[in-house]
Amino acid sequence: MINITFPDKQVRQYPEGITGLDIAKSLSNSLAKEVLSVIVNKETWDIARPITSDSEIIFQTWDNNEGKHAFWHTSAHLMAETLECFYPGIKFGIGPAIENGFYYDVDLPGNTTISETDLVKIEQKMLELARQKNPVVRQDISKDDALAYFSSKGDEYKIELINELQDGTISLYKQGNFTDLCRGPHLPNTEYIKAIKLTSIAGAYWRGNEKNKQLTRIYGITFPKQKQLEEYLVILEEARKRDHRRLGKELELFTFSQNVGQGLPLWLPKGATLRELLETFLKKVQKKYGYVQVISPHIGQKELYEKSGHWAKYGKDSFRPISTPAEGEFFMLKPMNCPHHCEIYKYKPHSYKDLPLRFAEFGTVYRYEQSGELHGLTRVRGFTQDDAHIFCRPDQLKEEFIKVIDIVLYIFKTLEFKNFTTQISLRDPEDHEKYIGSDENWEKAETAIIEAVREKGIDAVIEMGEAAFYGPKLDFMVKDALGRKWQLGTIQVDYNLPERFDLEYNGADNQKHRPVMIHRAPFGSMERFVAVLIEHTAGKFPLWLAPDQAVIIPVSEKFNEFSKNVLNLLNNSDIRTVFDERNEKVGKKIRDNELKRIPYLLVLGEKEQETNTISVRKQGEGDKGNMKIEEFINLIRNEVENQLKEI
Ligand SMILES: [Zn+2]
Ligand SMILES: [Zn+2]
Numbered sequence: 001m002i003n004i005t006f007p008d009k010q011v012r013q014y015p016e017g018i019t020g021l022d023i024a025k026s027l028s029n030s031l032a033k034e035v036l037s038v039i040v041n042k043e044t045w046d047i048a049r050p051i052t053s054d055s056e057i058i059f060q061t062w063d064n065n066e067g068k069h070a071f072w073h074t075s076a077h078l079m080a081e082t083l084e085c086f087y088p089g090i091k092f093g094i095g096p097a098i099e100n101g102f103y104y105d106v107d108l109p110g111n112t113t114i115s116e117t118d119l120v121k122i123e124q125k126m127l128e129l130a131r132q133k134n135p136v137v138r139q140d141i142s143k144d145d146a147l148a149y150f151s152s153k154g155d156e157y158k159i160e161l162i163n164e165l166q167d168g169t170i171s172l173y174k175q176g177n178f179t180d181l182c183r184g185p186h187l188p189n190t191e192y193i194k195a196i197k198l199t200s201i202a203g204a205y206w207r208g209n210e211k212n213k214q215l216t217r218i219y220g221i222t223f224p225k226q227k228q229l230e231e232y233l234v235i236l237e238e239a240r241k242r243d244h245r246r247l248g249k250e251l252e253l254f255t256f257s258q259n260v261g262q263g264l265p266l267w268l269p270k271g272a273t274l275r276e277l278l279e280t281f282l283k284k285v286q287k288k289y290g291y292v293q294v295i296s297p298h299i300g301q302k303e304l305y306e307k308s309g310h311w312a313k314y315g316k317d318s319f320r321p322i323s324t325p326a327e328g329e330f331f332m333l334k335p336m337n338c339p340h341h342c343e344i345y346k347y348k349p350h351s352y353k354d355l356p357l358r359f360a361e362f363g364t365v366y367r368y369e370q371s372g373e374l375h376g377l378t379r380v381r382g383f384t385q386d387d388a389h390i391f392c393r394p395d396q397l398k399e400e401f402i403k404v405i406d407i408v409l410y411i412f413k414t415l416e417f418k419n420f421t422t423q424i425s426l427r428d429p430e431d432h433e434k435y436i437g438s439d440e441n442w443e444k445a446e447t448a449i450i451e452a453v454r455e456k457g458i459d460a461v462i463e464m465g466e467a468a469f470y471g472p473k474l475d476f477m478v479k480d481a482l483g484r485k486w487q488l489g490t491i492q493v494d495y496n497l498p499e500r501f502d503l504e505y506n507g508a509d510n511q512k513h514r515p516v517m518i519h520r521a522p523f524g525s526m527e528r529f530v531a532v533l534i535e536h537t538a539g540k541f542p543l544w545l546a547p548d549q550a551v552i553i554p555v556s557e558k559f560n561e562f563s564k565n566v567l568n569l570l571n572n573s574d575i576r577t578v579f580d581e582r583n584e585k586v587g588k589k590i591r592d593n594e595l596k597r598i599p600y601l602l603v604l605g606e607k608e609q610e611t612n613t614i615s616v617r618k619q620g621e622g623d624k625g626n627m628k629i630e631e632f633i634n635l636i637r638n639e640v641e642n643q644l645k646e647i
Helices: 020-027 030-032 066-088 116-131 143-153 156-164 228-243 244-250 270-286 302-308 310-317 336-346 394-414 438-455 496-500 526-537 556-572 587-595 606-611 629-643
Strands: 004-005 012-015 037-040 043-045 055-060 101-107 137-142 169-175 178-181 193-206 215-223 299-301 332-335 357-366 380-394 420-427 458-463 474-480 487-496 516-521 550-554 575-580 600-604 613-618 622-628
Touching: 012 020, 020 037, 020 055, 037 066, 037 299, 043 066, 055 066, 066 101, 066 116, 066 169, 066 178, 066 215, 066 420, 116 193, 116 215, 137 143, 137 357, 143 156, 143 169, 143 178, 156 178, 193 228, 215 228, 228 526, 244 526, 270 357, 270 380, 270 394, 270 526, 299 302, 299 526, 302 310, 302 332, 302 336, 332 613, 336 357, 336 380, 336 496, 336 516, 380 394, 380 526, 394 438, 394 474, 394 487, 420 438, 438 458, 438 474, 438 487, 487 496, 487 526, 487 600, 550 556, 550 587, 556 575, 556 600, 556 606, 587 600, 600 606, 600 622, 600 629, 606 622, 613 629, 622 629
Parallel strands: 004 055, 420 458, 550 575, 550 600
Antiparallel strands: 004 012, 037 043, 037 055, 101 215, 137 169, 169 178, 193 215, 299 332, 357 380, 380 516, 420 474, 474 487, 487 516, 600 613, 613 622
16 A cells, blocks of 8 residues: 545545546545546656655645646647648657647658648547547666667657757557557547637748758647637637737837837837836825935946846846957946946945835846747847845845735736736745855845735735745735736845845944845836736726827817817826828727727817817726816816726
8 A cells, every 4th residue: 555645735545557537536526537647756647657655745726727728738749649640651750738728849751731720620620539438558678679669760859859858758648540659648538629729820940940850730729628619719709809929019109110120119209108107106106115226327337247147047038148359358238237236336335224225226238039929029038127136134124025925916006907927936945055145134035024024914925936036025926907817017026146245334243244136017118018008908008008098089170279279278287199191081080099098088069169078988888978168177187086096
């Protein structure tokens, strides 16, 4: 018999060689139906794999990443099997599970290509094979046997992968007529897969290297229930409509120019207004919390980043250093603001009474990203962080954390992110060696974060071993309107940079001490944040943030004079108003401006001119009736004030 320990620390005895699935069955039928993989002593296993020694286990279902991954990874194998039916001689690269589904990189025989219409026939065949309920069988074999198998098949990519593996046993997984090199884990059989959608085809170089052959990448997603696929497709369609690249163009927020360079966004007037509003908003909040603005240049000497350690870590993959006519002088495009802010800290000696110092900067940084990785505003080569660095005493950490959390929560409230989760990343308790800083400081910092989060009444997941080597951190993940998760707002403690830059302050004991540094950027970067905001709101920004808050629509040219007067009055009252002067029907003008997501539409005609009023329509709410201009100004002001109200 072996002892199986469950997450709640309960221990039960089972016969040696029992599988995860059988353990699940012994607990409940519904669990047995839902379990997809099982974590055995921190390693994810097939639920059909025999457990032969005392183990700690955690079941993984569709609600866990590890469960989904086993499901999608099995689906990738099923797709590969199907592709081999249709395209004999096809060779396989890698086929991992990803965040939403899976893909497989394949080398099609001869001049074969796959089109979108082929995907439908592949889907159908996959379903047919899935229904055969073919068991997925794990086989542990020697490296030589594995090489022999894939050599006989002529699968050069798998051979390359196997050659890189360490000697010892290698696992293969077989279902139906298809065998793949794979670490697993997998579902017990193919029948779990009930709904399939192959979503797209792309080109992908073998191992991401442009010098290698370009393979065909086929993406797909599968579900245990047909209904889940249907729901997913609805969300996918909605996501397509909300795609920030599409809306950014339609709403004239930003653009890209191949002449300027890829990954370098150009902000159009409306986008620039939006950004400016966000910056002003954040500056105001930060000021209230004692931040001071600093400004640092876009480049810095290479030595600065050698000192900070950024060169050693990112140098090889960054923009090349800029040389000057002077001998041996090199500058880097700034990849991080932190080293600059450390130097700002050192501009004069500090006493313990000066701390905390909170330096904030909308600092633009440049990071090299491969062209294939670039994506709208979410992956760019130049971006502006809403950065700040807090230099404080160790005993001030908790209070500073609470303040940063307050700022983050205020931002979420004001920008209508109602769902968010938090994660605290701590040290690996079994390996203190890999972290910089004393045990005492780490304990202080970790306790400070945990207490700060608790005092704010936030439910945080604690992850051991997820901290950076230089300090623990707190992360916020928001869920957008479509339920997609975005990481925003990291608060990171840092013991490393103060050490490297030899930062100090005079303590009450008149001795030199090291301050602690906190990095924090609630938005992350303006670019990425705006992208998330566009997709979350579908471009319908809250009134306070809308680049245009109102549009004036005269029913005919006769009212242009009156319209211009109203326009001036509103703009002079700081209500961002535009005038639709086009010679078009009122109905069309209303529709067009609704598509531009302008919150208020003001229709002006005979009646309005005579009574010096405006007829107000609100986006999504319809007619609000006639009102005096003063009344409208107050309406807007109240609505904005309400949106910006503190919690
Ligand atoms: Zn696999
Ligand atoms: Zn930083």
